[in-house]
Amino acid sequence: MAVVMGVRQGMEVPEQTRTMAGHSKWSNIRHIKASKDLARASVFEKASHMMKTAVKEGGSTDPKLNTKLAKAIEFARSNNMPTASINNTLQNLQKSQANAQPGLMELKGPGGLFLLVELHTDNIKGTRSAINSVIKKTTISEAIGSVKGLFEEKGVVVTEASCDLDAATDLAISVGAEEVVHDDNTLMFMCSPRDLDEVRQGLEQQNLTVIHASIDFLPKILTSISEEEEKELSIIMQKIEKVQDVVKVHVNL
Incomplete structure (x- = not known):
């Protein structure tokens, strides 16, 4: 015979039982609140x-x-x-x-990949030390003087692709851009860094919606790496980008 144990109606719940139930409920609420605070x-x-x-x-x-x-x-x-x-x-x-002053840190990554870390800091030594702490015991190491030449500094304006590549090429010429690339639903116009504002304004005047405009370091030669190396790189890059005074990480991938 199954025996069901419970509390009869009208019977007082022991103080210890009430305390434990309340403690459990508060623990759950506190856990949920902590999770929400962490996400926030x-x-x-x-x-x-x-x-x-x-x-x-x-x-x-x-x-x-x-x-x-x-x-x-x-x-x-x-x-x-x-x-x-x-x-x-x-x-x-x-x-x-x-x-703060601009600066660069050159790194060599997995599979012969190279990273150019763009900085803006008033403590270059401290920022470099923080990055070295992140890459310590990883496959990434410093490569002073051998990376910057693999990248080219360019003004980049990304717009919505509201026209085909032929029309975009004509637009690029008219606003002073050097090159345009069609990628999915966007157009990427490249120009000299000093012409960035002029190109952006010119495209806006042609009724193109500008999504992003900045000066970037674009790789001259791309390198392929394995899927496993790419996963490792992604994790390390996220950690580097969180370092105070790191603006952006450029990779020739």
Whole structure:
């Protein structure tokens, strides 16, 4: 015969039972809250990183003059980042911008791959040390003086592909771009870094929707690596990009 043990109606629940039940419920609530707080902090960290990158690439902490920064601020607001936190991030970026200088760090990766790490820092030694801590005990190592020549600095403007490649080529010529590449649903116009603003404005005047505009280091020669090496590279790159004062990581992949 099965015996069902329980509490009869009207019978008082022992104090210990009530305490344990309450403790279990509070533990669950606390666990859920901790998970949500962690996810929230991660989103805020991403928003701060986006603002930092936008300021370093656009050179301005004024969202009216820096469209990428305006988008980063909108991302922060849409994810409920407090206004005070956004303002503090911008104020700190303003202070760091005053003394920061651009720099590069050259790295050799798995499978003969090369990485060019773009920096903007007022403490180059400290930033390099932080990156070396990340790549320590990995397949990535410093390759001073042997990487920058494998990349070419170019102005890059990415737009929505609202016309075919032939029409885009004509547009590229008219606005002063050197080359245009069609990729899925976008067009990528390349030009001299000094012509970036002129090309971007010219494309906007031709009613093309600009998605992104920046100065990038484009690889002259691409290198193929294995799927396993690519997974390893992706993990390490994410860690490098989180280092304070790293703007962008360029790879000849």
